[in-house]
Amino acid sequence: MRSHVPSRIAVVGTGYVGLGTAGLLAHLGYRVTGIDIDPDKIAQLQRGVVPIHEPGLDLLLASQEDRITWTTDYQAVAEADVIFICVGTPPGPDGTPDLRYVTGAARSIAAYLGDRPQVIVNKSTVPIGTGDFLQRLLEDHAPQFDETRHRVASNPEFLREGTALADSLYPDRIVLGGHPEAVEVLARLYGPLIEQSFTAPQGIGRPDSYSRPAVVRTTLQSAEMIKYAANAFLALKISFANEIAGLCERVGADIQEVTTGIGLDGRIGHRFLQAGLGWGGSCFGKDTQGLISAGREHAYPMPILQAAIDVNYRQRNVVVEKLLRHLKSLKGKRIAVLGMAFKPNTDDLRDAPAHDLIARLHQLGATVLAHDPVAMPRAEREWSHLTYTAAPDPATALRRADAAIIATEWEEYALLNWRDLVGTMRQPLVVDARNMLRETLPAQVEQIGRESVQVQKEAVLV
Numbered sequence: 001m002r003s004h005v006p007s008r009i010a011v012v013g014t015g016y017v018g019l020g021t022a023g024l025l026a027h028l029g030y031r032v033t034g035i036d037i038d039p040d041k042i043a044q045l046q047r048g049v050v051p052i053h054e055p056g057l058d059l060l061l062a063s064q065e066d067r068i069t070w071t072t073d074y075q076a077v078a079e080a081d082v083i084f085i086c087v088g089t090p091p092g093p094d095g096t097p098d099l100r101y102v103t104g105a106a107r108s109i110a111a112y113l114g115d116r117p118q119v120i121v122n123k124s125t126v127p128i129g130t131g132d133f134l135q136r137l138l139e140d141h142a143p144q145f146d147e148t149r150h151r152v153a154s155n156p157e158f159l160r161e162g163t164a165l166a167d168s169l170y171p172d173r174i175v176l177g178g179h180p181e182a183v184e185v186l187a188r189l190y191g192p193l194i195e196q197s198f199t200a201p202q203g204i205g206r207p208d209s210y211s212r213p214a215v216v217r218t219t220l221q222s223a224e225m226i227k228y229a230a231n232a233f234l235a236l237k238i239s240f241a242n243e244i245a246g247l248c249e250r251v252g253a254d255i256q257e258v259t260t261g262i263g264l265d266g267r268i269g270h271r272f273l274q275a276g277l278g279w280g281g282s283c284f285g286k287d288t289q290g291l292i293s294a295g296r297e298h299a300y301p302m303p304i305l306q307a308a309i310d311v312n313y314r315q316r317n318v319v320v321e322k323l324l325r326h327l328k329s330l331k332g333k334r335i336a337v338l339g340m341a342f343k344p345n346t347d348d349l350r351d352a353p354a355h356d357l358i359a360r361l362h363q364l365g366a367t368v369l370a371h372d373p374v375a376m377p378r379a380e381r382e383w384s385h386l387t388y389t390a391a392p393d394p395a396t397a398l399r400r401a402d403a404a405i406i407a408t409e410w411e412e413y414a415l416l417n418w419r420d421l422v423g424t425m426r427q428p429l430v431v432d433a434r435n436m437l438r439e440t441l442p443a444q445v446e447q448i449g450r451e452s453v454q455v456q457k458e459a460v461l462v
């Protein structure tokens with residue numbers, strides 16, 4: 001295989017990563033086929049309906065409709081120069097990533113590999129060694145397999161939900177692992193991204209300070225490890241902030257001031273030090289567990305990561321403890337939960353802290369009214385096992401509530417007229433579990449890692 005110039009791309013799996021990848025590559029000028037085994041999802045995409053909430057994605061995909069085809073048929077693999085695997089790798093019961101979707105996708109790809117140079121790229125987050133496993137699987141199952149033509153590569157994805165497009169268009173780095181020829185094909189594919197020579201899509205302009213991504217050319221194993229280690233480190237940083245926050249509350253320090261103070265050290269930085277309800281989502285929990293399970297396989301305990309996980313899930317109880325301190329018992333109490341998605345600007349509910357919060361409040365006898373600006377329809381489908389009443393708006397959730405909990409820092413919650421809304425509550429108690437409120441409230445306001453603010457004090461929360 002010599003490093004050919006790619007033009008046709010197949011993207012296998014049309015979730016958050018697959019849709020982002022398809023939109024990005026089409027925007028860079030490639031012809032893209034998005035393949036998924038879920039016929040409903042493909043039917044929606046064919047009708048121009050984007051099945052997830054991701055700001056700007058619908059506009060981007062609509063602008064590229066001439067370059068992207070959506071299908072359940074793997075036939076397009078035969079014509080593709082580069083095939084991206086973007087399927088899910090959910091955790092199994094012991095935290096080990098379940099590779100059944102990667103294996104399924106690889107077998108389907110194998111059946112259609114052509115007699116031309118092709119790079120098969122893993123974008124899914126996979127255990128270290130999966131690239132080699134994929135190579136062997138293709139060798140065993142692809143009738144046309146030829147290792148001089150067909151190469152496996154790893155190109156981990158670093159996008160965040162809610163800011164997926166900006167993260168994809170203006171990444172800090174592009175990691176390319178595998179045989180140097182395959183890496184070169186991918187470097188050519190990403191040429192316009194590396195050079196930043198594309199026109200910014202509508203509404204997603206280049207950030208002022210941004211210049212170009214770094215390109216990391218490495219082995220399959222190191223690329224796979226970079227992805228896990230990056231997520232583990234970010235998760236660790238958040239748990240560190242939350243652990244320090246707990247002590248701040250006990251010694252009279254203020255976590256917001258403390259993280260500002262430590263973040264100013266260039267070696268530490270401000271990002272991912274926001275204390276609160278802890279991390280959720282489909283990645284941090286899964287990938288920290290995935291790394292620990294890789295360690296277990298090699299009889300290598302990873303106590304720092306285990307501690308980060310323990311601190312994270314303990315954080316979900318901190319909020320309930322704060323409520324109990326004020327209300328004594330939650331039996332018969334009416335509690336408003338604002339925010340259900342694991343973070344703002346997404347409707348993703350995977351491992352969302354609000355889930356555990358709602359379950360615990362109900363278990364303790366409370367009546368829960370929950371609201372989210374976009375995730376409620378999805379919660380109706382995915383959280384049918386939980387007991388709560390969906391509130392059509394924050395005002396309805398707060399009316400006659402004994403307490404309110406802000407579980408997700410949606411901008412619209414910061415913009416609410418809290419003074420008036422607090423007046424409609426049965427008791428003026430707000431647990432701001434994301435430390436987002438900035439105004440003086442006629443209420444008892446509890447934040448994380450900061451002194452609780454009393455009604456009488458009318459203090460300004462900064």
Ligand SMILES: NC(=O)c1ccc[n+]([C@@H]2O[C@H](COP(=O)([O-])OP(=O)(O)OC[C@H]3O[C@@H](n4cnc5c(N)ncnc54)[C@H](O)[C@@H]3O)[C@@H](O)[C@H]2O)c1
Nearest residue numbers: 013015016017036037038087088089101104105124125157
């Ligand atoms: N969500 C994120 O923000 C994010 C960011 C970086 C990396 N990742 C990683 O990327 C991978 C995908 O994550 P996601 O959140 O996009 O997943 P997702 O669950 O949203 O989507 C996965 C898609 O793959 C499809 N699929 C499953 N088996 C298939 C097959 N054999 N052929 C074709 N399609 C198939 C599913 O129907 C689904 O639409 C995971 O490994 C994840 O850890 C996710």
Ligand SMILES: O=c1ccn([C@@H]2O[C@H](COP(=O)(O)OP(=O)(O)O[C@H]3O[C@H](CO)[C@@H](O)[C@H](O)[C@H]3O)[C@@H](O)[C@H]2O)c(=O)[nH]1
Nearest residue numbers: 157158159160161238272273274278279280281283342343
């Ligand atoms: O200072 C912080 C930053 C984040 N969070 C929480 O952490 C979780 C994850 O947030 P974020 O990382 O912004 O979103 P994800 O979409 O989960 O993105 C992470 O996981 C993806 C999947 O692997 C990676 O691609 C990204 O680089 C990585 O940031 C959310 O619940 C946030 O509320 C905090 O509590 N404090």
